[in-house]
Amino acid sequence: MKSFISKLQELPYLLLVIATFFWGTNFVISRLLVNEIPPLQLSFIRWSIAFLVFFPFIIRDLKQNRTIIRKNWKVLLTMALTGVAGFNTLLYIAVQYTTSINASLVNSLAPLLMVLLSVIFLKENLFKIQYIGVILSFVGVFTVITDGHLETLLALKVNPGDLLVFAAVILFSIYSVLMKKFGVDLPKKTTFIVTIFIAVISLIPFALWESSYRAISLVELPFQAILAVIYLGIFPSIVSFICWNEGVMKVGPAKASNYLHLIVVFTTILAVAFAGERLVVAQVFGGLFILTGVILASNPHFILKKTTSVMDR
Numbered sequence: 001m002k003s004f005i006s007k008l009q010e011l012p013y014l015l016l017v018i019a020t021f022f023w024g025t026n027f028v029i030s031r032l033l034v035n036e037i038p039p040l041q042l043s044f045i046r047w048s049i050a051f052l053v054f055f056p057f058i059i060r061d062l063k064q065n066r067t068i069i070r071k072n073w074k075v076l077l078t079m080a081l082t083g084v085a086g087f088n089t090l091l092y093i094a095v096q097y098t099t100s101i102n103a104s105l106v107n108s109l110a111p112l113l114m115v116l117l118s119v120i121f122l123k124e125n126l127f128k129i130q131y132i133g134v135i136l137s138f139v140g141v142f143t144v145i146t147d148g149h150l151e152t153l154l155a156l157k158v159n160p161g162d163l164l165v166f167a168a169v170i171l172f173s174i175y176s177v178l179m180k181k182f183g184v185d186l187p188k189k190t191t192f193i194v195t196i197f198i199a200v201i202s203l204i205p206f207a208l209w210e211s212s213y214r215a216i217s218l219v220e221l222p223f224q225a226i227l228a229v230i231y232l233g234i235f236p237s238i239v240s241f242i243c244w245n246e247g248v249m250k251v252g253p254a255k256a257s258n259y260l261h262l263i264v265v266f267t268t269i270l271a272v273a274f275a276g277e278r279l280v281v282a283q284v285f286g287g288l289f290i291l292t293g294v295i296l297a298s299n300p301h302f303i304l305k306k307t308t309s310v311m312d313r
Contacts, residue, residue, distance in 0.1 A: 012250030016259040019244035024266030026236040027104045028275050029228050031095040036225040038214045039092035042232075044200065044207040047084065049233025051196045058193045065190040075182050076191065080198035083175025089203065090168035098161025099277050104267035105144050105287050106165040111257055112137045112294045113173035114180070121177060133296030140289025141166070143282055188245055196237075261291055 009015075033042055062069075069076065095103055112134060118124045146158060183191075218226070248256040264287060271277040 009246055009250075012247040013259075015243040016247035016251070016256055017262060019240040019247065020259055020262040021266050022235040022240040022243075024104065024263045025270060026232060027091075027095065027100040027107075027263075027267045028270045029232060030092050031100045031103075031271075032275060033225060033228055033232075034092055034096050036221060037216055037229065038210050039096065040089060040203065040206045040210040041216060042092050042229070043085070043089040044203040045229055046088070046232045046237065047196055047200050047203065049230060050237035051193065051200055053234055054193055054196070054238050058189050061187060061190045062193065065187045068185070068187065069190060069194055072182060072186060075178055075186075076194050077198055079175050079178050079191070080195035081202060082171040082178075084195050085199035085202050086171040087168045087175065089206070090164050090171065094161040094164035094168065096161065098159050098165065100271045100275060101264075101268050101277055101279060101283055102144055102159070102162055103165045104264045105283060105290060106141060106162055107169055108261065108264055108287070108290045108294060109137055109141060109166070110169050110172055110176070111260060113169060114176045117173050117177045118180065122181060129296050133293040135293070136296065137290050137293030140286045140291075140293060143286030143289060146282075192241060258295070261294070264291070 030042065037045070091103065091107075115124075115130060116134065144162065179186075244256070247259075268279060272279055
């Protein structure tokens with residue numbers, strides 16, 4: 001087993017693909033699951049499973065890093081409420097009203113919003129090509145959420161699920177900017193388990209409130225639903241996190257961020273194959289606008305360097 005893990009660590013790009021694949025399954029499985037388990041309770045159960053599975057492997061790290069955790073408790077609290085509890089809960093509420101394909105397309109805005117928030121809060125500079133990327137991406141989002149019809153936007157008939165995904169992506173972008181600013185000093189595994197714990201605690205009152213009018217019985221749940229929840233608690237939660245961090249450490253965040261676009265690809269394939277969703281023209285064109293814009297906004301140095309080298313020939 002150890003030799004297998006060692007071999008995987010030597011294949012960082014494969015680790016990035018594995019991480020994005022499991023994240024892609026989260027969109028499809030959660031959309032199917034919310035029919036059986038309401039979103040707030042689903043989020044609570046998922047992260048409770050993740051905590052219980054991951055905690056035994058991280059006890060030593062927790063003891064060693066408790067001083068750092070206490071010192072940065074405000075940052076960790078904000079990260080837990082935005083990136084773990086907030087993002088996933090809003091996503092699970094959203095997929096009750098929109099398709100998993102739409103959700104993953106709107107979610108593709110995350111790298112772009114990270115760039116914008118970094119400009120606002122971290123005072124980073126924005127290149128002209130990045131402004132073009134911002135415009136293209138938002139054109140793509142409007143194409144997706146209006147199904148390619150401008151009158152839908154003018155009549156305010158936008159799918160509320162798409163707007164909830166957009167709100168979720170904003171929360172995740174805030175989480176990512178905080179990680180970017182403070183992550184250098186924070187131990188990754190300890191940070192992850194602490195944010196999961198805070199998220200679980202914060203979700204308890206919301207899950208109890210939801211259960212007061214829409215209670216579920218774990219005993220009466222279909223066996224497939226129970227397996228699906230366990231899957232969400234382990235693979236998109238823990239395995240993706242470990243694979244992603246290993247991959248990022250080997251290839252760097254700039255190269256790794258481009259692999260996030262695979263989430264849309266995997267989600268679309270799985271949604272069409274297993275969830276009975278259809279890929280429509282507006283999603284294709286909207287997705288192309290979003291991904292093109294995100295690539296321009298997230299990789300300005302690489303693109304400008306390539307453009308300059310071509311012009312110099």
